[in-house]
Amino acid sequence: MTTATPEKLFEAEVKQADIDHHTPTAGAMTGHIVANLEVLSNKLQMAKWYVKGMSAQQLKVLFGDLLKQAYDQKDALGTVLIDEALITPSTQKEFTEYTMLE
DSSP: OOOOOHHHHHHHHHHHHHHHHTSOOHHHHHHHHHHHHHHHHHHHHHHHHHOOSTTHHHHHHHHHHHHHHHHHHHHHHHHHHHHTTOOOOOSHHHHHHHOOOO
16 A cells, blocks of 8 residues: 655645636636635735825725735635635635636
């Protein structure tokens, strides 16, 4: 009996994730949503940090609330994917490749 190394298991998971990514399944689509939420979170963080003007303080609060909502949604979706034995996007390369945001 052979035991797969962590590297081999990860390699197999990445290969399966790539196959799933190109197959229109609920898991693959949810992976796109997770990637979108990651990219959106980065954009919201930047907006919160750099907003200027008379309404800056109110907008910082709004961006912070939206940022928390995006994190919470990403966490919930990632948990569901993992519970279903699916892989969530987890690297910058995957986030960039799977997102539909610009």
